[in-house]
Amino acid sequence: MKLFSGDPRLVCELAFRPLALVFLSVLGAKALDNGLARTPTMGWLHWERFMCNLDCQEEPDSCISEQLFMQMAELMASDGWKDAGYEYLCIDDCWMAPERDSKGRLQADPQRFPSGIKHLANYVHSKGLKLGIYADVGNKTCAGFPGSFGYYDIDAQTFADWGIDLLKFDGCHCDSVTSLADGYKYMSLALNRTGRSIVYSCEWPLYMRPFHKLVIGNFGLSWDQQVTQMALWAIMAAPLLMSNDLRQISSQAKALLQNEDVIAINQDPLGKQGYCFRKEDNIEVWEKPLSNLAWAVAVRNLQEIGGPRSYTIQVSSLGHGIACNPGCIITQLLPVKEQLGFYEWTLTLKTRINPSGTVLLRLDYV
Secondary structure, X not given: OEEEOOOHHHOOOOOOOOOOOOOEEEOXXXXXXXXXXXXXXEXXXXXXXXXXXXXXXXXOOOOOOHHHHHHHHHHHHHOOHHHHOOOEEEOOOOOEOOOXXXXXXXXXXXXXXXXXXXXXXXXXXXXXXXXXXXXEOOOEOOOOOEOOOOOHHHHHHHHHHHOOOEEEEEOOOOOOHHHHHHHHXXXXXXXXXXXXXXXXXXXXXXXXXXXXXXXXXXXXXXXXXXXXXXXXXXXXXXXXXXOOXXXXXXXXXXXXXXXXXXXXXXXXXXXXXXXXXXXXXXXXXXXXXXXXXXXXXXXXXXXXOOOOEEEEEEHHHHHHHOOOOOEEEEEEEEOOOEEEEEEEOOOXXXXXXXOOOEEXXXXXXX
């Protein structure tokens, strides 16, 4: 999850540093009314876990190949991921051959994708999933494969012909911000001209701001940091593309990523993004309006050392003062689900948050 905004409510001093569910939310952006991405996109992306591993001889199970994506598609369909809402299986960088074909079209590496991308798309579609692919606005991709500069129309049509459902468009090897902006706009138009419905994942803001990544079900995060990542993903109404090995994911991480209550907050049809409305003494409080007058609230402990911390907040301050006026039912969803009961508007709510952890709450108006 890569989140960028000029809205100061969302910039709670490195609020995004330990997060990163590997995708993009362009805040305030206009979009076509074409039925795509009505709720935040969910799926799986190879980059954070498998990066640009091209050595299929030594590491056949983790190199970027059609075998890897077919295995992940099978697991997404059979192991509860598709049913939980993870719909897109996305190829990142390093799928291409080093050169375009004789007609100027991108082509998959023939050794690692011997059946071609169209065949892979058909397989993914047969599992009830959608296929995403990667390209770059500049002369080369970030890993040095052919970029789309000068080939926007050709590449857009190629993707449409293959049956691609999502394009992640990166921003490496572009000589100026103007070229970057113009390239992203042109590819948007080129995709629309194909007549195929393709979700457009624009990496543009990533190059305007530094970021750090860790991701759930992968290496490098404590359990509390994984809970924080999932809770703030839900609050921010951001797209979620996992990047992990679904063949080896722990049962704990799987349960977190498939938590239907948390996913419901992210996918809420009201479509409002949450915001950080309070920060004090290394505690952040986030809130997000939901449909049916409900609210989600996340209380985050920014400290990474020490023990669990207690934090008390006036119920009357939540949801612009109306979430629990005159009362509401409060349910803790993370780190564990617990019914906290009925709270009147005049009461206080006390939470206890682990270091680098988050408590996620749902407030239902009564």
